[in-house]
Amino acid sequence: DDEEDLQQRGVFEFEFSDRPLLPCYNIQVSLSQGPRNWLLLSDVLKRLKMSARAFRTAFAHIEVATIAEAEFYKQASLSQLFSSPEELEGFLPNSKELLDLVEISGELATLLGSSVECLDSRWEPVAAATS
Amino acid sequence: FDHSKAHFYRYDEQVSLCLERQSSSSSTGRDKSKLTLRQKFVRCSARAEVRHLRRVLCQRLSVEKQQVQMLFNNESLPDHMTMKQLWLLHWFGKAQPLVLHYTIKDKQTR
Numbered sequence: 299d300d301e302e303d304l305q306q307r308g309v310f311e312f313e314f315s316d317r318p319l320l321p322c323y324n325i326q327v328s329l330s331q332g333p334r335n336w337l338l339l340s341d342v343l344k345r346l347k348m349s350a351r352a353f354r355t356a357f358a359h360i361e362v363a364t365i366a367e368a369e370f371y372k373q374a375s376l377s378q379l380f381s382s383p384e385e386l387e388g389f390l391p392n393s394k395e396l397l398d399l400v401e402i403s404g405e406l407a408t409l410l411g412s413s414v415e416c417l418d419s420r421w422e423p424v425a426a427a428t429s
Numbered sequence: 430f431d432h433s434k435a436h437f438y439r440y441d442e443q444v445s446l447c448l449e450r451q452s453s454s455s456s457t458g459r460d461k462s463k464l465t466l467r468q469k470f471v472r473c474s475a476r477a478e479v480r481h482l483r484r485v486l487c488q489r490l491s492v493e494k495q496q497v498q499m500l501f502n503n504e505s506l507p508d509h510m511t512m513k514q515l516w517l518l519h520w521f522g523k524a525q526p527l528v529l530h531y532t533i534k535d536k537q538t539r
Contacts, residue, residue: 308438309438309439310438310473310474310481310485311439311473311474312471312472312473312477312481312482313471313472313473314468314469314470314471314489315468315471315472316468316470317470318447318470318526319470319471319472319526321445321525322443322445322472324440324441324442324443332432332435332440333440334440335440335442335443377442378513378516378517378521379442379444379475379513379516379525381521381522381523382522382523382524382525384524385524385525402443412468413468415485415489417481417484417485417488
């Protein structure tokens with residue numbers, strides 16, 4: 299795990315897709331960890347053409363987090379990147395309904411047909427010095 | 430509460446981009462497809478800079494860094510501008526993805 303941390307610390311990840319990417323929300327779902335990047339499970343299921351049950355069976359190791367829609371809306375609407383009125387228009391600010399979220403990961407990106415390119419943020423000066 | 434990983438780029442807000450090639454009329458058909466991203470929709474940290482994007486494009490298209498130029502509205506973007514700055518300057522209030530253009534200069538004419 300420590301080795302993985304070391305690898306991830308200074309690394310930019312670029313996800314590439316030939317289809318428009320699903321909306322990604324930077325949300326803190328629990329008090330024990332900071333904000334993470336999540337996709338709506340419903341968006342993922344639509345793209346994969348899978349039922350929730352089939353997804354949970356096939357990918358039992360992928361954690362599904364739950365958040366109240368009102369809390370989700372509150373956090374998502376604070377983002378300056380969601381400044382367009384149409385981005386969050388499907389959500390209800392006062393709803394007590396629960397939303398299912400899945401965290402973005404390399405595995406999920408691959409499942410959705412994306413490819414991920416990684417770039418060490420220190421690579422540029424290192425590369426420039428040796429070229 | 431564990432703050433030790435909070436600075437990781439992977440936990441940053443992510444921006445959604447669409448990278449369109451602005452091609453020169455001199456490119457041949459074969460070069461055009463070779464030097465055009467097949468996967469043009471990109472997601473990355475809001476802290477990523479234009480220079481990182483250029484570098485990644487070089488990896489993807491197997492060209493040299495000096496050949497790639499990033500543009501918004503026909504204007505070249507400075508290397509150290511972050512995606513967040515770019516978004517707030519040029520895309521605030523608009524829906525995702527932010528549309529950027531790139532050009533690939535001919536290697537021989539540099």
